[in-house]
Structures are given as C-alpha cells and as structure tokens.
Amino acid sequence: xxxxxxxxxxxxxxxRLAEVGQHRSPRAELRDRTTDALRERGLLGAGxxxxxxxxxxxxxxxxxxxxxxxxxxxxxxxxxxxQTEIRRDSVTTAGGGPAREVARLDSPATQAPASVGGRxxxxx
Amino acid sequence: MPPVRLNVRMIDAIDASATDETLVSAIxxxxxxxxxxxxxxxxxxxxxxxxxxxxxxxxxxxxxVVQEAWLRAVASLDRWSGESDFGAWFRGIAAHVAIDVxxxxxxxxxxxxxxxxxxxxxxxxxxxEAAILSLAPGYRxxxxxxxxxxxxxxxxxxxxxxxxxxxxxxxxxxxxAVRARLAPRMERRLL
Numbered sequence: 001x002x003x004x005x006x007x008x009x010x011x012x013x014x015x016r017l018a019e020v021g022q023h024r025s026p027r028a029e030l031r032d033r034t035t036d037a038l039r040e041r042g043l044l045g046a047g048x049x050x051x052x053x054x055x056x057x058x059x060x061x062x063x064x065x066x067x068x069x070x071x072x073x074x075x076x077x078x079x080x081x082x083q084t085e086i087r088r089d090s091v092t093t094a095g096g097g098p099a100r101e102v103a104r105l106d107s108p109a110t111q112a113p114a115s116v117g118g119r120x121x122x123x124x
Numbered sequence: 125m126p127p128v129r130l131n132v133r134m135i136d137a138i139d140a141s142a143t144d145e146t147l148v149s150a151i152x153x154x155x156x157x158x159x160x161x162x163x164x165x166x167x168x169x170x171x172x173x174x175x176x177x178x179x180x181x182x183x184x185x186x187x188x189v190v191q192e193a194w195l196r197a198v199a200s201l202d203r204w205s206g207e208s209d210f211g212a213w214f215r216g217i218a219a220h221v222a223i224d225v226x227x228x229x230x231x232x233x234x235x236x237x238x239x240x241x242x243x244x245x246x247x248x249x250x251x252x253e254a255a256i257l258s259l260a261p262g263y264r265x266x267x268x269x270x271x272x273x274x275x276x277x278x279x280x281x282x283x284x285x286x287x288x289x290x291x292x293x294x295x296x297x298x299x300x301a302v303r304a305r306l307a308p309r310m311e312r313r314l315l
Contacts, residue, residue: 007296007299013252016251017256017271017272018272020177020256021181024186026169026183026186026190030168030190031161031164031165034190034195035161037191037194037195041199043198043199044198
C-alpha cells in the first residue's frame with residue numbers, strides 16, 4: 001500500500017517509526033465496555049437470529065389474544081343480528097303475506113307439468 | 125470461497141484457531157459473544173496503536189476510538205468481504221474514527237502557514253515517538269497514515285478531505301519537522 005515518496009526515511013528511521021506506539025495497549029476493561037455497548041445496541045448476545053427472545057413471545061401471545069377476542073366479538077355480533085332478522089321475519093309472515101304466497105306458487109297443484117310444449121324445465 | 129455456515133453446536137466449539145471469516149460469520153448470524161471476544165483479542169492491539177498514534181498519544185481517547193470502531197465494524201460486518209484482511213479493514217475504521225476525533229477537538233491544520241509543531245519541547249532532542257506526537261494533528265495524521273499504517277496518498281486524501289498532492293506536501297513537511305527534532309540526537313551519536 002505504501003508508495004515511494006520523496007525525502008524517504010533511512011532504514012534506521014524506519015525501524016524506529018515501526019516501533020512508535022507498539023508497546024501501547026488498551027486497558028483490559030475496554031473489552032467488557034465494548035461488549036456491553038454492542039449488547040446495548042442489539043449487535044451481540046441474546047436476541048440473535050438463532051434464538052427467540054422472551055419479549056417476542058410475549059408480544060406474539062398478546063397479539064393472538066387480541067385477534068381471538070376480536071373474532072369472538074365479531075362472531076357474536078353477526079349471530080345476534082341473524083337471530084334478530086329471523087325473529088322479524090317470523091313476525092311478518094305470521095298473518096300471511098309474501099311468504100305464504102311463495103309457498104302457494106311452489107305447491108305441486110300450481111306447478112306446470114315438467115314438460116310444457118316440448119321444453120323441459122329442470123329446477124335446481 | 126462459499127460463505128461459512130455455522131450451526132449452534134459449531135458456535136459452542138469456536139476456539140482460538142477459528143479464522144476471521146468464521147468468527148465474523150458467527151457474529152453476523154448468531155451475535156456470538158465468544159466469537160467477538162476472539163476477534164477483539166486478535167485485532168484490538170493494532171487498532172489501538174493506530175488510534176493512539178493519530179490522536180496524539182492519549183490512551184483514553186484511543187480507547188474511545190477503539191470502542192467506537194468496533195461498534196461501527198460489527199454494525200457493518202456485511203460490508204467486509206472475506207477476501208480482504210479483516211485487521212486492515214478494522215484499522216481503517218479505527219483510523220477514520222480517530223481522524224474524526226482529532227477534527228472535533230482542534231482545527232485540522234493542513235494549510236501552508238500553520239505551525240508544524242504543537243508544542244515546544246523543553247528538551248534539546250526527542251525520540252521518534254515524541255517527535256511524531258509533537259506534530260500538529262493534521263501533519264501527524266498524514267505521517268502516521270502514510271509512513272506507519274501504509275495508506276496511499278489517494279486514500280489519505282479521501283479520508284482527510286484533501287487532495288493527494290496536499291497529502292504529499294504535508295508528509296514532506298512533517299518528515300522534515302520530525303528529522304529536525306531527531307537531528308541533535310543523531311549528531312550526538314556520531315560524536
């Protein structure tokens with residue numbers, strides 16, 4: 001990486017240059033300090049891709065409970081509305097009306113023969 | 125070379141003989157503290173020395189630089205290509221952080237009229253270390269990055285925000301200043 005430049009160092013100077021700061025070393029506690037800082041930023045330790053943290057499971061369980069309760073309430077609401085409609089219908093048809101008229105039209109007495117004028121009508 | 129894939133059992137078995145690539149993979153995939161501890165022990169000493177030289181011999185600042193350098197390095201492990209030397213990559217980050225520290229602390233002296241030497245030494249001559257540490261931060265950074273860390277003038281220019289030509293000029297002046305401080309010692313040796 002080094003390139004030749006003007007005013008180069010002598011070999012003795014180069015040796016002394018290489019020695020500058022070589023005997024210096026950081027304190028041992030720097031490793032713990034650095035590891036703690038990495039842990040705080042979520043770059044090291046628990047929570048790695050291989051393991052699921054407890055907080056994640058708690059959030060997952062809470063979300064499941066919310067979804068289940070919402071589904072339960074929605075289903076109860078739909079069921080209640082359906083029941084109300086059935087009751088309303090039965091009240092309307094009690095004195096005769098459109099429903100009875102439909103029943104009369106569908107009865108075999110009023111039904112046209114299966115083959116009318118050579119055409120077959122199939123009811124599904 | 126295919127990427128290194130580790131399972132949990134392999135992480136437990138990581139030891140000092142593991143390659144940098146294996147350790148980096150364990151940190152990236154599993155945030156392995158054991159792998160980081162090995163990588164730290166392997167590359168911190170030289171990273172610290174680089175930082176120490178650039179910040180001018182202050183050990184506390186050099187430690188802060190090393191810590192910040194590791195934070196940046198681990199956060200950007202994806203950018204390290206397994207083909208390059210991890211130590212050189214990490215020292216590059218440490219040098220970058222150290223330069224930022226020096227920039228924040230003092231005006232980065234790189235103009236022609238600026239004083240080359242920060243402080244006058246009470247002694248008649250200095251050793252190489254003291255002579256380099258006595259240089260103004262900008263000159264010291266250029267000299268340390270080029271003559272000790274092995275960066276090119278283009279790389280130094282990119283890091284310091286100067287042209288390669290300016291870097292060459294500052295290196296020339298920095299060397300001359302260091303020599304001037306060493307000269308009495310050399311003369312004394314000849315007597």
